[in-house]
Amino acid sequence: MTFPSESSFPSLIARRTRYKLLEASYLAFNLPFIYNNLMQIQHKLVQWYLENKRDLPFRINQDPYRVWISEIMAQQTQIDTLIPYYERWMNQYPTLEHLSLSEDEELYRLWEGLGYYSRVKNIKKAALIIKQDFNNVFPNIKEDIEKLPGIGDYTSSAIASICFNEKTAAIDGNVKRVMSRLYTLDENLDKKYFYTFVKSQIEEWMNSVEPTHLTQALMELGALICNKPAKCDICPLKSMCNAYVTNTVNDYPKPTKQLSKKEETIDIVLCMNNQNQFALTLDHNDKLMSGYYRLPRLDQFNQIDLTFDKSVKHIFSHKIWNINFYVANINESSSDFIWVTKKESETLPIITVHRNYLKEKFI
Numbered sequence: 422m423t424f425p426s427e428s429s430f431p432s433l434i435a436r437r438t439r440y441k442l443l444e445a446s447y448l449a450f451n452l453p454f455i456y457n458n459l460m461q462i463q464h465k466l467v468q469w470y471l472e473n474k475r476d477l478p479f480r481i482n483q484d485p486y487r488v489w490i491s492e493i494m495a496q497q498t499q500i501d502t503l504i505p506y507y508e509r510w511m512n513q514y515p516t517l518e519h520l521s522l523s524e525d526e527e528l529y530r531l532w533e534g535l536g537y538y539s540r541v542k543n544i545k546k547a548a549l550i551i552k553q554d555f556n557n558v559f560p561n562i563k564e565d566i567e568k569l570p571g572i573g574d575y576t577s578s579a580i581a582s583i584c585f586n587e588k589t590a591a592i593d594g595n596v597k598r599v600m601s602r603l604y605t606l607d608e609n610l611d612k613k614y615f616y617t618f619v620k621s622q623i624e625e626w627m628n629s630v631e632p633t634h635l636t637q638a639l640m641e642l643g644a645l646i647c648n649k650p651a652k653c654d655i656c657p658l659k660s661m662c663n664a665y666v667t668n669t670v671n672d673y674p675k676p677t678k679q680l681s682k683k684e685e686t687i688d689i690v691l692c693m694n695n696q697n698q699f700a701l702t703l704d705h706n707d708k709l710m711s712g713y714y715r716l717p718r719l720d721q722f723n724q725i726d727l728t729f730d731k732s733v734k735h736i737f738s739h740k741i742w743n744i745n746f747y748v749a750n751i752n753e754s755s756s757d758f759i760w761v762t763k764k765e766s767e768t769l770p771i772i773t774v775h776r777n778y779l780k781e782k783f784i
């Protein structure tokens with residue numbers, strides 16, 4: 422289905438009119454039966470969710486603190502990978518108050534391996550704001566939640582709908598994929614109109630089912646069934662799904678433009694002294710991962726005898742590091758670095774690619 426252009430179909434159009442246009446589009450495609458069935462989707466979906474949802478540690482209650490941490494961890498991380506991190510975090514910081522009293526280094530160490538380190542810093546900043554402005558009680562409306570550092574439209578809607586039943590749709594990649602297939606939406610997923618349509622459709626559904634269930638049901642369907650490849654045979658919505666009925670599931674969602682990743686070559690030194698310690702630094706020349714220790718760069722030494730060890734490619738969402746690792750021994754300790762033993766390094770936050778290299782070297 423191709424939408425009318427954004428200008429001829431503005432985002433604030435009345436819902437009733439939108440439905441009429443939607444109906445006309447479906448009739449034009451000779452798919453009225455699917456349109457009729459679409460009216461039942463929310464009920465089917467929630468029923469399926471209640472019967473099939475996974476037992477996940479952040480679903481044991483609707484505590485917004487627990488949901489918040491899980492949502493931030495889940496950005497770019499699979500649920501199975503996230504669970505041990507989540508459990509360690511909740512053991513260490515079971516409440517907002519515990520979090521607000523945390524030591525930064527300890528917090529960063531717990532987050533190590535999840536990447537996107539600015540997220541953990543924003544979590545700490547948000548916890549301090551909640552302590553100061555909300556007396557350690559998590560705000561309970563999207564408008565207030567969205568003002569916290571590191572929380573955008575998606576996360577604030579997820580927390581507000583899951584924990585406080587607010588009628589606000591949380592639209593992430595999973596939800597976009599499901600909706601683009603249900604409606605065979607030809608629109609680019611990043612277009613404002615796609616977002617406006619999907620959001621208003623889900624919020625319309627929220628008038629007849631609990632927002633907390635619908636939000637989680639859409640996420641769960643996207644994660645477990647309407648995935649890549651889609652498991653349409655066991656999908657509760659298959660009789661209502663435009664892509665399934667028209668045998669075009671693999672055509673949706675429409676591919677988005679991939680940005681090319683910038684590549685960078687970095688020379689890194691594992692520098693040992695004669696007390697079996699190695700050098701770490703907080704100094705770096707990029708904006709990534711501040712607060713995390715790293716092995717020094719080669720350009721941090723004036724002169725040093727090196728041996729090349731290995732090259733490693735580390736891929737971020739937006740760039741690629743080609744890292745050349747060297748080893749060196751120096752006899753004097755330099756005050757430019759901190760010098761640690763392997764054991765001491767285990768309690769410090771260190772960027773993952775360097776941690777992995779250290780593990781290899783010290784096995």
Ligand code: SF4
Nearest residue numbers: 647653656659662665
């Ligand atoms: S029928 Fe297939 S494509 Fe349609 S919603 Fe279900 S899993 Fe997704």
